[in-house]
Amino acid sequence: MSTDTPARPSGAALDTVERAAATPEHELPWEALGLKADEYERIREILGRRPTGAELAMYSVMWSEHCSYKSSKVHLRTFGRHTTDEMKKHLMVGIGENAGVVDIGQGWAVTFKVESHNHPSFIEPYQGAATGVGGIIRDIMAMGARPVAVMDSLRFGTIDHPDTARVVPGVVSGVGGYGNCIGLPNIGGEVFFDPSYQGNPLVNALCVGAMKHEDVHLANARGVGNLIVLFGARTGGDGIGGVSVLASETFEDTGPSKRPAVQVGDPFQEKVLIECCLDLFSAGLVEGIQDLGGAGLSCATSELASAGDGGMLIHLDRVPLRDSSLSPEEILMSESQERMMAVVTPANVDAFLAVTAKWDVEAAVLGEVTDGDRLLVQWHGETVVDVPPRTVAHEGPVYERPYARPASQDALQADAPTAERLPRPATGEELRATLLRMTASPNLCSRAWITDQYDRYVLGNTTLATPDDAGVVRVDEETGLGVALSLDGNGRFTKLDPATGAQLSLAEAYRNVATAGARPLAVTDCLNFGSPEDPGVMWQFAEAVQGLAEGCEALGVPVTGGNVSLYNQTGDRGLDSAVLPTPVIGVLGVLDDVSRRTPSGWREPGQVLYLLGTTRDELGGSEWAWVEHRHLGGLPPALDLEHEKLLADVLVNCSRDGLVDAAHDLSEGGLAQALVEGSLRFGAGARVWLDELCERDGIDPFVALFSESAGRVLVAVPREEEVRFNDMCTARGLAHLRIGVTEEVSQETRLDVQGLFAVPLAELREAHTATLPAHFGG
Template sequence: MSLPDSDRELVTAELGRDPTSTEAALFENLWSEHCAYRSSRPLLSAFSSEGDQVVVGPGDDAAVVRLPDNDGESDSETYVTMGIESHNHPSYVDPYDGAATGVGGIVRDTLSMGAYPIALTDSLYFGGFDREHTRYLLDGVVEGIADYGNAIGVPTVGGSVEFHDDYEGNPLVNVACVGLVDEERLVTAEAQAAGNKLVLVGNATGRDGLGGASFASEDLAEDAETEDRPAVQVGDPYSEKLLIEANEDLIDAGLIQSARDLGAAGLGGASSELVAKGGFGARIDLDRVHQREPNMNPLEIVLAESQERMCYEVRPEDVDAVADIAERYDLGCSVIGEVSEGNYVCRFNSETVVDVPPEFLADGAPMNDLDSVEPTQPEPDRPDVDVESAFEAVVSAPNTASKRWVYRQYDHEVGARTALLPGDDAAVLAIREAGTGLTISAGAVPAWTDCAPYDGARAVALENATNLAAKGATPLAAVDCLNGGNPEKPDVYGGFKGIVDGLADMCRDLSVPVVGGNVSLYNDSVAGPIPPTPTLAMVGAKEGYDAPPAAFDGEGTVLLVGDESDALGGSELLAQVGGSDRFPTLPENASDVVTTLASVADADPTLAVHDVSNGGLAVALAEMVTAESGADVAVEDPVALFEETPGRAIVETTDPDAVEEAFDGVAPVTTLGEATEDGTLSLSVDGTKLAVDAETIASLRDVLATELD
């Protein structure tokens, strides 16, 4: 680890002396791109984070949003917490532990707000599925998420899996967590009073994960899988489960004044940010930190990113009670210091090794002023399309194929809240405390943002909102994970700027506050930069927990609602057969479309609703066919079958006139045909007729399981 010369000069000027070796390492990590957002923070003001439902916005370990109360019986408001994190570089070096500790970290962010974690989503991005290395990474990442999430008893209820050649040297693992808390139990990461004790609870501190924040802030080298392995943390889900339950007891007993989980930059990051946020300092004795390994030096103790650890602010009179609860759960517990006035000070062997202004350490990193080049869209060069072969290629493509192989490895029903299982447009959780259904959608489509960063990111936001609306919910709030390559390259930074602005603009149009998030840059390797990837995790709310399925019922009329486009840019069709095109035009009244779709989805005559996205109508229709239900439909031309304009949905209804009336003046409604009970998709496209039965469709769509089992 090495503090850059320009930063060292600033630190020296502020301190009036050269920094100690521990201080220099602490500044390097806390001023890294991963922690300080030096290249992205100037762009993030584009997001709107306010709303009546927002209780805690950006800047804490997780955001907090107020749920509508549909039962009228609760004496206390019900809140949900939302957080999202990336563990990209670690998951390339060590896919199992990299992904597992990503889950552990985002769950502890939830704990630090006083919340109980109730659901996870995972949005995963890999290189070409035909490559052996991709399958190795996919297998390890999914196993890591499954083993950790299943062991701690938090269901993984949704997410996405995407394949794109430009992730070959740098996969992305983005994990979101939703928690549940009420107004009486809510805590934050802001220190409350000088004299309160700082208590470290959880696993012992070892040497794993040293320099993890710095490692996450640079391009992956060719030998990263061997040379950077020490920067990857090792998880222990069984200790995390104990920590979850101990945290509940601590919150129940009112023993916690503030909290922060130990993630990037370890103890130094968590404790300095906690006191700086409250306008305080700290005095910490590093010798008191319970350690797993002998002879650790102060730099290692301060910066190790050993997992399953929390830093709590505790009143002096409550320290013994905290220690008793920790002992009950067989967790380590150390009173490592106290909140103070003045500087952030760490001592080791009776010597002062850190003595710095906390605000300067936590928030003093200078921002980068980087050049950007605005990306251009490709010129149209459409191929001639044979409908039958194109249908088979698109429906069986890894990006549009069933992700059952992934989510069947997750326990998605533990906790007894999951009302709609993975494989649908969005998950639905039963929040019985408020009589409210909480819907969750997460993901991005890199083909869209690779083609057109700004419009592609707008489409990602609209796609997630449409997923919620298809289950009868209106969007409530969102968190984002903004992934990009090396920002020092003007074309890369231009693409990253495009996804920030696009996501911000569409979320604003939808009246969805972006209440928190994460930035991961330097996702660049010898293979080149990743596509700009704006993962969005969005939650919505509805009265009750029932939702229309995505599968045909067989008894209704099949309608397409929403504006179509004649552009194929970013589509799976072009990825399969070649060619290029501009990105589709998005609706100008996106908010009205989403609100109307949610209302229609909740109407009694509605039998099924499924959004149209990756693969267009071809994939959406195929996904709705079951062994007992199908459809006989007609589409005007091949472009209409394969274009991927978001904000559209297929609705099966027994009252098509009511759907047309609801969308009058909002969006067009097209009658595609009728649902059937023969388990076959009968499709007519400009004179070409296809008939594909459910068994054939299932075989086409099961490519991941076929290749990986």
């Protein structure tokens, strides 16, 4: 057959609305498309007839877990209940749009969001990760913003598993490849290895964009007669999954496609698309805009119509195609990358098309906003879709999945890592050896092998990036106004106690932002869990959401958006085949002047090291328990959110008043890891004494070094500021203790824990940096 004519093959019957009404008995493969019997029945009720193939394609993909949030919705409402008016003060756009928008002052707004691309990154690591980055960038563009930075949170199986050697380099070069080509700095994130992510890697990408208040754009199609324009890349067979069943159902093997096809990203196209969109926005040519991501045109058309006046007519045969053999069902489902959809007034459409032509971006007017409340899709004049758009986009099924605390949870929590259960190092020699093993372990070792593949400084506005606690970018080049971002998760803590674990992840991201000197303002989250059909997983999810919502309320930072990724599991061992429950939390903070930022390491000798917060014997879910004993049990560290708030406040004031030269959050690996990283950051050693700390907190040196108690930060205070610093902590009632002094940058410099052991920094660096290159190559 010819592939030049856009018409469908002659002889094949088009499944029109008319035909669907006339052939009620015709069976459609709804089950193969992932719909349940009652869901299919509901579609028939909504339409008053059987759906056409194209309608079924739309409903099946929009009612999937990924698009409809049908299992998570009832729990996600918790966030709304815990968002107070006070928290909404800085919120310009909240949950529900492509991304939340936060007012950061001086007329500026930022928009940010984290999203998962887990499964595609397992199938084809490079393209899966690359298109994950591309997708989240388009969400930010759709709000009217210029993207300014990206971040990523990555989780893989055990470091020495053969499949990890396939997935890690692919994902890392995919994240780097897309971000570097498009010219956005990658300012931070995290990497974590655990056997539960074997076969289920988590690839969560975040993007942040900046705009002036008046430039905020929303996704809705209003104004009868306004035109619907699709622009960007052509539509091909990318990401078409189960819908191929429909294609083969309605006509014989035609196209070249052996679906499903992997989505391939083109960052250079996306770069042009960014500039094109900004040009369109500044010329005032856009009434509403939406990016095309998962579920492609099905999602964009139904969401725009549903959020707008309700009526829309689309001529599907006007979609520019890369593969002319695609059926209407496939065009509706295609997840081809680098596409956007805009609502444009008829008066502006010529100017709009002139701008897209200037940027060499293909654009096609597909249809218009109509009165009434139906979304009509036509194919060469025949109607193939006639649905109420709200039923597709916003009124999908909602499930109250059963959930129950797993029977195994009690035993898990009872298995605490006590000194009797897990032998602990005691002598100086043992502690020294433990520290070296820990700092070389997969989750604590240097991330440089990964982050050196990312451009962290392109655009020239990055003022902090990995390995600092938070990434900081300048937004206003005149005033120095900027934002700090941190992305954190801890699946082990969340496994031990989902509510507290989720709060600990939130608290860590919040603390990291404050550690850099920024005032925390808002939250985005990516909730990665196993199958919602398992009551144990659903319990983890419900608990984590509840904990997170309460934590956000206590800290006064609203959740602005994010995403939920379920079914991250392999096999049928129930809860045991699921990934560790992993809420990844992004916190955004603001700095009035980024030159006031605080780095995570010290570089001047003779500064005083203070430990803020108190240390308890808390090793449940710790890196020490895992690295040294492959143990996961007990309870996670306790969390005091009032203390976290106070700590953040003090850190922000310290940064503003220049009281600290360095600040580093204590998290995985405890004080020992913070000392290692703080020393290695600029190569300046430290002399540390633990006696007073042990005496004040009633602990031994091992607990002091390796416990992962929350709410602690290590700071370096210049001698001339020590009095002011002490006065401030005392006045605010914040526990602070002098535990050491910094040494100079030299060849002989050491990390000296007095009375116990000393390690030359050269030896520490060797241990800290060798692990990733050894596993993944030079």
